[in-house]
Amino acid sequence: MAASPQPARYRPETTILDLGDAFYDSVEPARFPETRLRFRNQRAAASVGLDHLTDAEWLAHFGRFEPLSGTLQTPLALRYHGHQFRQYNPEIGDGRGFLYAQLRDDRDRLMDLGTKGSGQTPYSRFGDGRLTLKGGVREVLATEMLEALGVETSRSFSLIETGEALDRGDEPSPTRSSVLVRLSHGHVRIGTFQRLAYERDAENMARLVDYVLRHFYNEPGGGDAAARLLEHVVRGTARLAASYMAAGFVHGVLNSDNINVTAESFDYGPWRFAPTWDPAFTAAYFDHAGLYAFGRQPEAIHWDAAQLAISLRLLAEAEPLIAALDGFGDHYQRAVSDAILWRLGVRPRDPATDRALVQTIEKALRSGKTPIDRFFFDAFGGAVPDTPAYQAFAEAREALADYTPRATRDHSYWHGAEPCSMLIDEVEAIWARIADADDWTAFEAKVAAIREMGAALI
Known part of the structure; x- marks a missing residue:
């Protein structure tokens, strides 16, 4: 019998300091009126040896930013420029976030804990350095969904409500505030x-x-x-x-x-x-x-x-x-080709054959207006249903018959009636329950449903 996975050890790092202070500025985190834990990614925490923290310790580190042992003792706002919608901007940098800590994960990768909404920095320009609670909720949902769908993504590590009322011109204000912590494989940008x-x-x-x-x-x-x-x-x-x-x-x-x-x-x-x-x-x-x-x-x-x-x-x-x-x-x-075949639950064959199949699928998806999530749900394992809804997929159905499934449809997820999706109407509905009644049940249920889908896709 294979040995059970062992919890990751906490292995702090400070490698960013090797670059020197031309790359960052030391900053102070904002002091928030309150810290209410709204999302704790215990799965991500286990990958870096921080799953043992009590909720009180979690709030101290990721809401008040008391330093973790052995890593950065002062948060660092990183310096960078960039093209924004193809216009070069030399006036940007970490404007509402900072690098809080570095550590090794269970794959021995160098990881960063970075923030969003943690206060003003030298690069805030005229911004308040804060994050709306809605923005934090949206990022948790995005990263959970992308991780389940096989995208290499930062992981939403922590979301804490911070008790401030924020004014935003593009959404109803005042609105609730939060601070997000991300677990990322580095924060070095183009x-x-x-x-x-x-x-x-x-x-x-x-x-x-x-x-x-x-x-x-x-x-x-x-x-x-x-x-x-x-x-x-x-x-x-x-x-x-x-x-x-x-x-x-x-x-x-x-x-x-x-x-x-x-x-x-x-x-x-x-x-x-x-x-x-x-x-x-x-x-x-x-x-x-x-x-x-x-x-x-x-x-x-x-x-x-x-x-x-x-x-x-x-x-x-x-x-x-x-x-x-x-x-x-x-x-x-x-x-x-590899990504689409993975989501279909079949094994690749050869590059030319795979590419031809993917082009056929893309053409059918465009012409038939079949919902993306519905198609991948119904066709997982390589069998496109032979129903009127899939008339545009006759060529894809025939081509997929020559592919070998890499997974079965035995997982309970595949026995449900609907695929797990994350369209804008549902995102807004989840937020509305939080905004109107502080009801987090739909949010929590969605995270659980996404993780069930992710387990079925492996």
Whole structure:
């Protein structure tokens, strides 16, 4: 019999300090009127050896930001620039969050605990540094759903209501406030490199390249380090774009400061899940040109990777960087096939056959207007129902017959009548119960349902 998994040990780190204070500013967390625990991700806490904390200790560390032992003793607001809707902005940085702690997880990865809504920093500009409770609830729901659907994402670690009334111009105000803590595989953004390129700081650029390769990719620096880093980021971000498509997810704000060089998805604002395979579907009401529409996300992420390549010209010749960047399309085609076949619960065959099948499925989803979640629910295991609702899928049904299932439909999730979805109407309904009656039952039930789906997809 296989040994039972052992709880992760708490292993604190302070590796960010190796970079030096040119990369961050020490800041003080906000002092909140109250701290009410609303979400505690015990599963994530177990992965980093913090599941033993009492609720009182949890509130002390993640609501009042008393330092964890052995890691950062002062929060750090990280410095970066970035393109925001293709306009370069050198005035940004961690404006309502900071790096609170670093530690190792049960996969021996270097992880960050970062915040959102923890108060003002030198980069807040005219913002209050706070997060609405609705924004925190939405991020928990997004990250739980994406994790279940196989997307490499930051994890919502903690959500604490903070007792302040916030004014927001784009939603009913005053509204309730919160502070969120994320568990992420690093917080180094493409925009972190862009800032150094903007300042022509080759010395710190080289230091950052070596830091990322050593701590996130287990490779030495030096030599062709810049090109090797870009290859990792191109491969990873292609996989990220593919996973968004298979999940039917629209991030909404794929600015270069929102792309992590570990290619882990994070920073959720106006996200949505697309009801149907509509390439023009957008998440942000202010994305008037559809720059970050569902079908344009691979293009947008590729463009962001190109900004990293441009920044790395401070250290490397153009030819190896161009070669690395040109690999994005091939990496994406393989990754999107793998992601869609994984969600269908079948094993890949060969790249050409898999790609042909995926193109057939995408065409059928577009033409038939079949809900994305409904299709993947009904066809899991590789058998598309032979019903009038799936008339557009005749070619896909025939092609899938040659694929081997990687999982059965024995899990109780597959015996239900409806797939687990996360469309905007349900998100709003969950929030309305919290806002109107402080009723968290629908939120808690949804998190449980998402995790049940995730277990069925494994």
